[in-house]
Structures are given as structure tokens and as C-alpha cells.
Amino acid sequence: MDFALLFAYAVHAGTPLLFATLGEMVTEKSGNLNLGVEGMMLMGAVMGFQVGIATSNPLLAVVGAAAAGALGGLIFAFLTVTLRANQVVSGLALTIFGTGFAGFFGQKLTGKIVPGPITTFFGEAKVPLLSDIPFVGKILFAQNLFVYFGYVAAIALGVYLFHTRKGLNLRAVGENPAAADASGINISLYKYTHILLGGALCGLGGAYLSLVYVPTWKENITAGRGWIAVALVIFTTWSPYRAIIGSYLFGCLDIIGFRIQDLKIKVSPYIIDMLPYIVTIVVLVFISMRKSKENAPPKGLGNPYFREDR
Amino acid sequence: MNKQAFIQIKDITKTFGSVVANKDISLTVYKGEIHALLGENGSGKSTLMNVLSGIYSPDSGSIFIDGKEVRFSSPKDSIELGIGMIHQHFKLVDVFTAKENIIAGQSGSFFVGSKKLSKQIKQISEKFGLDIDPDKKIYNMSVGEKQTVEILKVLYRGANILILDEPTAVLTPLEVEKLFKIMKNMKEAGCAVIIITHKMHEVMEISDRITVLRKGETIGTVDKKDTTPKQLTEMMVGRHIDLSIKRVETTGKEPILKVQNLTVLDEEKVKALNDVSFELSKGEILGVAGVAGSGQKELCEAIAGLYPVADGNILYEGEDIVGKNPREIIKKGISMSFIPEDRLGMGLVASMDMVDNLILKDYQNQKGLLIDRAPVKQKAEMLIKKLDIRTPGIHHPVKQLSGGNIQKVLLGREIESNPHLLITAYPVRGLDIGASYTIYDLLNEQKAKDVAILYIGEDLDVLLELCDRIMVLCDGKLIGIVDAKTATKEQLGLMMAGEEMEQEKGVESVV
Numbered sequence: 001m002d003f004a005l006l007f008a009y010a011v012h013a014g015t016p017l018l019f020a021t022l023g024e025m026v027t028e029k030s031g032n033l034n035l036g037v038e039g040m041m042l043m044g045a046v047m048g049f050q051v052g053i054a055t056s057n058p059l060l061a062v063v064g065a066a067a068a069g070a071l072g073g074l075i076f077a078f079l080t081v082t083l084r085a086n087q088v089v090s091g092l093a094l095t096i097f098g099t100g101f102a103g104f105f106g107q108k109l110t111g112k113i114v115p116g117p118i119t120t121f122f123g124e125a126k127v128p129l130l131s132d133i134p135f136v137g138k139i140l141f142a143q144n145l146f147v148y149f150g151y152v153a154a155i156a157l158g159v160y161l162f163h164t165r166k167g168l169n170l171r172a173v174g175e176n177p178a179a180a181d182a183s184g185i186n187i188s189l190y191k192y193t194h195i196l197l198g199g200a201l202c203g204l205g206g207a208y209l210s211l212v213y214v215p216t217w218k219e220n221i222t223a224g225r226g227w228i229a230v231a232l233v234i235f236t237t238w239s240p241y242r243a244i245i246g247s248y249l250f251g252c253l254d255i256i257g258f259r260i261q262d263l264k265i266k267v268s269p270y271i272i273d274m275l276p277y278i279v280t281i282v283v284l285v286f287i288s289m290r291k292s293k294e295n296a297p298p299k300g301l302g303n304p305y306f307r308e309d310r
Numbered sequence: 311m312n313k314q315a316f317i318q319i320k321d322i323t324k325t326f327g328s329v330v331a332n333k334d335i336s337l338t339v340y341k342g343e344i345h346a347l348l349g350e351n352g353s354g355k356s357t358l359m360n361v362l363s364g365i366y367s368p369d370s371g372s373i374f375i376d377g378k379e380v381r382f383s384s385p386k387d388s389i390e391l392g393i394g395m396i397h398q399h400f401k402l403v404d405v406f407t408a409k410e411n412i413i414a415g416q417s418g419s420f421f422v423g424s425k426k427l428s429k430q431i432k433q434i435s436e437k438f439g440l441d442i443d444p445d446k447k448i449y450n451m452s453v454g455e456k457q458t459v460e461i462l463k464v465l466y467r468g469a470n471i472l473i474l475d476e477p478t479a480v481l482t483p484l485e486v487e488k489l490f491k492i493m494k495n496m497k498e499a500g501c502a503v504i505i506i507t508h509k510m511h512e513v514m515e516i517s518d519r520i521t522v523l524r525k526g527e528t529i530g531t532v533d534k535k536d537t538t539p540k541q542l543t544e545m546m547v548g549r550h551i552d553l554s555i556k557r558v559e560t561t562g563k564e565p566i567l568k569v570q571n572l573t574v575l576d577e578e579k580v581k582a583l584n585d586v587s588f589e590l591s592k593g594e595i596l597g598v599a600g601v602a603g604s605g606q607k608e609l610c611e612a613i614a615g616l617y618p619v620a621d622g623n624i625l626y627e628g629e630d631i632v633g634k635n636p637r638e639i640i641k642k643g644i645s646m647s648f649i650p651e652d653r654l655g656m657g658l659v660a661s662m663d664m665v666d667n668l669i670l671k672d673y674q675n676q677k678g679l680l681i682d683r684a685p686v687k688q689k690a691e692m693l694i695k696k697l698d699i700r701t702p703g704i705h706h707p708v709k710q711l712s713g714g715n716i717q718k719v720l721l722g723r724e725i726e727s728n729p730h731l732l733i734t735a736y737p738v739r740g741l742d743i744g745a746s747y748t749i750y751d752l753l754n755e756q757k758a759k760d761v762a763i764l765y766i767g768e769d770l771d772v773l774l775e776l777c778d779r780i781m782v783l784c785d786g787k788l789i790g791i792v793d794a795k796t797a798t799k800e801q802l803g804l805m806m807a808g809e810e811m812e813q814e815k816g817v818e819s820v821v
Binding site: 166175184185 | 367390404420421
């Protein structure tokens with residue numbers, strides 16, 4: 001088996017997970033647990049596809065997807081930040097809403113194929129020099145532009161969170177909103193901005209599926225990837241850098257089924273389809289056994305903040 | 311003193327639901343003065359200061375800074391006017407370093423420049439005589455260090471109005487001394503300092519003027535030189551109060567608890583209690599003195615069955631209770647109330663109401679599958695009356711009560727279970743004078759009923775007045791047990807530092 005090719009596929013399959021994981025990560029850093037990732041991915045996927053069909057413009061399609069994801073985020077932010085509704089319930093409702101949204105807009109799209117210009121735009125684009133590195137070059141730098149954007153997004157988010165003042169403030173909001181508030185940080189503004197940003201990233205994850213990975217429209221195109229992303233945030237302990245590795249690892253699990261068939265090993269395809277989910281459960285078990293202050297979830301995660309609460 | 315009013319608070323009213331926390335409160339603070347805010351628990355001091363720092367918005371009333379009327383819509387507005395508040399419960403992010411906590415919310419360069427900021431913080435801390443490692447994480451810090459970070463946070467913002475909400479409640483005497491020095495430095499620099507405290511001797515030591523609040527209203531403002539602790543106490547409580555604790559004499563001398571060679575290990579396998587032996591009799595209050603962390607917590611928890619015992623026996627009415635689970639031990643009539651440093655951490659569920667918190671222990675005595683709330687409701691009403699617990703009702707979540715009232719609920723619950731042995735640790739931590747004396751009376755009442763009491767305390771004066779005997783722990787070792795009637799504060803202080811007392815005077819031999 002050509003391992004470089006296998007891993008290159010893993011990166012390809014892991015990219016939607018990476019975007020969704022980053023999206024959920026930045027949302028959780030603001031102290032809000034948004035379980036609507038699956039819904040926002042679906043909204044992004046259908047909107048990206050729709051705009052792509054209508055305009056044949058890859059950039060507009062991507063922007064449309066991000067906007068649709070952000071719209072999902074906005075609904076969630078309004079419910080949980082402004083109205084202080086229960087975050088878990090709001091997130092689940094958003095997933096159901098997103099599924100319906102995609103079902104409604106996707107009715108007429110089923111079976112359609114992504115227009116040529118977009119497919120070409122997101123075709124393989126080797127990075128000069130870097131793609132010549134043996135093995136690694138073939139895995140990481142012989143991909144498409146969308147994948148490269150994933151690297152950039154993850155690293156940029158890491159730098160933002162850990163090396164900028166805004167990132168510091170954001171983490172303070174997620175950890176201890178009362179302390180952040182007393183320091184003069186505008187809690188609602190930070191929460192809204194980053195929930196929207198998170199939604200946009202999830203939307204991009206969805207768009208990668210419908211525009212690049214599949215690339216036709218089919219119902220339930222995300223197939224539970226949103227839930228894996230929620231688990232991946234925990235697995236990668238709220239670090240965008242580790243999110244890169246985690247997402248690609250799960251991308252690998254996603255495609256391993258086809259490869260095993262190549263090897264003519266007899267395993268039920270259903271078992272193989274279960275792999276990512278089984279690994280998710282196993283990982284969650286291990287994570288919950290580990291106790292470290294540094295790798296813990298943001299302390300304020302899931303709790304609505306009300307300044308005059310005593 | 312510059313006689314221009316720096317802060318002027320006029321007729322502030324603030325209500326929380328049906329609770330009136332502040333009612334038409336007025337307060338004037340000048341530049342270069344330390345102003346003490348005095349009042350019982352729940353008298354509205356913290357609320358008023360939270361209004362001044364922009365966290366609560368008042369229902370009515372106005373605030374003037376330097377003669378100009380100001381309106382705060384968020385803490386940011388108040389920070390910009392140079393107001394810095396150090397909250398009773400620190401507002402720090404645990405996983406951040408000191409530096410990160412200090413600069414959070416501050417404007418500045420987009421990227422956080424690491425070295426330059428550390429240097430800047432070092433400079434400020436040296437200027438005010440503070441000692442802090444800017445790159446140390448908060449969760450690795452002691453309470454005193456955390457407070458230093460809070461102070462630095464305020465100083466870094468260039469605050470000229472400093473508000474301290476019960477800053478000394480959890481500090482060691484040395485740390486308190488340091489804090490007072492910083493406050494004096496700020497005063498000399500022309501800043502205004504407002505301090506909330508219960509401790510009368512601190513008020514008399516540090517403040518220039520004192521404003522007393524009672525039940526949400528201003529009682530009056532006095533100059534320190536024109537007043538006495540007695541007058542202040544009466545203003546605070548609203549009645550004459552006797553500042554001595556009576557010692558109830560009991561006759562029974564029948565031992566109920568015998569601790570023999572008790573040794574427990576902490577998480578790092580270090581001996582937290584080392585070969586401790588003592589006896590406790592019915593109708594006796596045995597005090598435990600010692601510097602914080604000398605093994606007091608482990609002692610309480612070992613007896614209550616919450617901490618594994620490495621070696622030794624705990625004989626209760628002749629029966630060894632080591633290895634029994636907490637429930638069995640409670641059934642035998644041993645009750646513990648421990649007030650931790652954060653005062654809510656142990657014993658009560660913050661979001662539940664009084665009734666449900668009482669049921670937590672009571673349900674075990676009830677038969678059947680369903681809980682019967684009716685008798686517990688009566689008990690709750692009774693406790694409110696008996697202990698003067700200030701709450702809008704028995705169904706109000708306990709976390710919304712003030713600290714002192716929460717403590718009364720906890721201790722009240724333990725006493726209501728009619729224990730034979732009551733373990734109580736720091737029951738008056740953070741309590742005002744009135745509430746403290748209610749607690750002492752409660753303990754004496756129990757003592758008169760022949761209950762054996764193990765009292766872990768901080769205030770040596772109280773230990774000497776309230777207890778029959780006092781045992782001193784140092785580093786997990788029992789240094790000695792003294793008769794409280796004959797022992798002196800100096801003697802206890804020396805013993806707390808680990809000096810064994812050989813002479814006969816008042817020292818009983820270790821059992």
C-alpha cells in the first residue's frame with residue numbers, strides 16, 4: 001500500500017473535520033458549548049453548493065457557506081447569550097434546524113454536480129519546493145487550496161488565542177466571565193463575535209464536503225462529522241495545533257474502510273464505518289481519566305453569565 | 311488632608327428582587343484617606359462597593375467623582391475613572407499567569423509582548439514593595455499571592471481609588487501587615503482607599519474615618535480619633551453588646567472520644583498528622599490551635615470518616631470508628647461542620663434552597679421511597695427564627711444569602727441533628743461580631759447539653775475564652791494540650807511555632 005497516498009487522503013478527508021473542530025473550539029473558548037456543529041455544517045454545505053451552482057464562482061460559494069454557518073451561530077448566540085437559554089438544548093435544536101434547512105434547500109439540488117470552474121479551482125495545487133519534500137511533501141503539500149486554507153486557519157487561530165490580547169481576553173471570558181467583566185472586557189461582544197466566527201468555520205467545513213470532497217449534493221452529507229468535531233475539541237484539548245493532528249487522524253479512520261477492502265481483508269463494512277465513533281468513545285474515556293489544569297475545558301463552559309447574579 | 315470630596319455617593323438604592331440591599335446610602339471619601347466601611351454581614355457594604363465599581367447598577371441615586379456626576383454602564387467605565395476593586399472572592403482566571411491576569415482587558419499592542427510586560431510588572435511591584443513572579447500560574451499560588459496579583463492588577467491600571475472587600479479575612483498576620491503598608495503607600499500618593507472589614511482592631515489601626523452601615527442604611531460616619539471599638543460595635547449591631555464570651559461550666563467528665571496515635575498521609579505521602587493522641591469528654595469544648603495547614607482539616611475529616619487513616623485508632627464511646635463510612639459515623643452521633651476558605655465549598659449545595667439542604671442529611675432518617683418535606687420546612691423556619699438567618703424565605707437558594715447567613719444554615723443543620731460529638735472548624739470565619747456571638751452561644755448551649763465539641767479556631771482570644779482545653783498542632787504533630795483558664799496567648803503562639811512546653815504550668819501530659 002502506498003502510505004503517502006493513504007495519508008494524503010486522510011488529510012483530504014480530515015479537512016472538513018478540521019474546520020468544524022476549529023469552529024467549535026473558538027466557540028467553546030468563549031464559554032459557550034454549541035452542540036449545533038452538525039447543523040451549521042449542513043447549512044454551510046447546502047448554501048455553499050447552492051451559491052456554487054448559481055454563480056460558478058468558488059470564492060462566492062465559500063463566502064456563502066461561511067455566512068450560512070455564521071447565521072446558525074447567530075441563532076445560537078441570540079438564544080444563549082442574549083436570552084441565556086440552556087446551551088445544550090439550544091445546540092441540539094440548532095442541529096435539528098440545520099438538518100431541516102439543508103433538507104429544504106437541498107431538495108432541488110440532489111444529484112447535481114459542482115460546476116467545472118469550482119472543481120478546477122479546488123483541484124490539486126502543488127506547493128512549489130515544499131511538495132518535493134519526500135513523503136511529507138506528497139501528504140501535506142500536494143493538496144488543494146481549501147486544504148491549505150485549513151492549515152492557515154488552524155495556525156492563525158492558535159496564534160490569535162495564545163499570543164494576542166484579544167485572544168487572551170477571549171480566554172478570560174470563557175474561563176471566568178465575572179473576572180473578565182471586572183477587568184472591563186465586553187462579555188457579550190466577545191461571545192457573539194466568536195460564536196459567529198465558530199459558526200462560519202463550521203460552515204466552511206460543510207462546504208468542503210459538498211464542493212470538494214463529495215462533490216455532488218446528497219442528503220445528510222455530513223454523516224455525523226459534526227459530532228465527531230465536538231469530540232475532537234475535547235480530544236485535542238482546546239488547542240488549534242493539536243486539532244490539525246486530531247482531525248487528520250480521524251480523517252484516516254474515515255477512509256480506512258476503502259483501503260482495507262483493497263487489501264482483501266474480510267471485515268464487515270458496518271464495523272469499519274463504526275470505527276471513528278468507537279475511537280471517539282474510547283478517546284473520551286481516556287480524556288476523562290486525565291486530570292490536568294492546563295488541558296481542561298474552559299471553566300465557564302456551559303454557564304450563562306449574568307453580571308448581577310449573586 | 312485635602313478637603314475636597316473625591317468620591318461622593320448620594321442616596322444609592324439597590325434591590326435584588328424583594329431584598330433591599332442598599333437604601334438611600336450616602337458616603338463621602340476624600341483624597342489621601344483610608345476609609346473603613348463597617349457593618350454586619352448582609353448590611354450592604356459589598357453591594358455598595360459593587361455599585362461604585364460598575365458591577366451593579368443602582369436603582370436610584372447618584373455618584374460623583376471629583377465633583378462630576380458619573381454613570382457606569384459596565385465595570386469598564388469605572389476602571390477608566392481610576393476605580394479599582396479587589397473583590398472578596400478573587401476575580402482571577404486560574405489557568406492564567408499573574409501577568410496574563412493583569413493585562414486582560416487592557417488595551418495595547420495586538421500581540422502580547424512577553425518580556426517587556428514582565429519587566430513593566432516587576433517595576434510596578436517593586437515600586438509598591440510587592441513580591442510576585444509574573445509568570446507563575448494562579449492555581450499554584452497561595453491566597454496571599456493571589457491577592458497581590460489582584461492589587462497589582464489595580465495598580466497596573468493606574469487606579470487612584472482602591473476598594474478592598476474584606477481583604478484580610480484569609481491572610482496571615484504577616485501578609486496583613488504587608489497589605490497595610492501598601493495601603494499607606496497609596497494613601498500617601500494621594501489616592502483614596504476604601505476598606506471593608508469586620509475586624510475592629512484593623513479598623514482602629516488603619517483607617518482615618520469610618521462609615522457604619524446597618525441593614526442597608528447608613529448609620530453614620532465618624533473620625534477614628536473620636537471613637538472607640540465599643541461605640542462602633544454598637545453602631546453596627548444597633549444594640550449594646552457584651553464583648554466577652556462566657557464559659558459554661560459542666561460537671562460531666564466522661565470521655566467520649568479517644569484518639570490514639572493517629573497518623574494520616576496527604577497526597578504526597580507526607581504525614582499530615584503525625585502520631586496524634588488526645589481525649590475529649592462530654593460537655594467539653596476542646597480547642598485546636600495552629601497555623602493554617604497544620605493538620606486541622608485532616609483531623610476533622612479523619613474523625614468524620616472522610617480521610618483515610620494510615621495508623622492509629624479513633625475510639626468513640628469505646629468503639630474504633632476507623633474504617634467506618636461517613637454515614638455510619640453520622641448515625642453514631644458525630645457531626646462535622648467545616649467552613650473552608652471559600653466558605654461555600656463544603657457542606658451545602660449552593661443552588662438549592664434551605665429546605666433541600668437540610669434534607670441532604672435528614673432524608674436518611676425518613677422511611678419510605680418519597681421525601682416528606684413538611685417536617686423539614688418547619689425545621690427550616692425554626693432555624694431562621696432561632697439563628698436570625700436573613701433570607702427572603704426558606705425556598706431561596708442559599709448561594710444568594712450573605713456569607714454569614716450561609717454559615718448559620720450550615721452550623722444550624724449540624725446542631726439540629728442532635729449530635730453527641732460536634733466537630734466545627736472555623737465556624738466564625740468571615741462573620742461579623744453579632745453573628746459570631748450567636749455562634750458562640752450556640753456552641754455553649756450544646757456544651758450545656760453535654761455535647762462534646764472539637765473547635766478548630768483561628769482567633770486565639772476566642773479560643774482562650776470559649777474552650778476548656780486547647781491543643782496545639784504544628785506540622786501535623788501535637789505539641790501539647792493546655793488548660794484554657796491558665797494559658798496565655800504568648801504561650802500558645804510559641805507552641806504554634808513548634809516549641810514544646812515542658813514546664814508544668816497548665817500543660818497536661820499527652821495521653
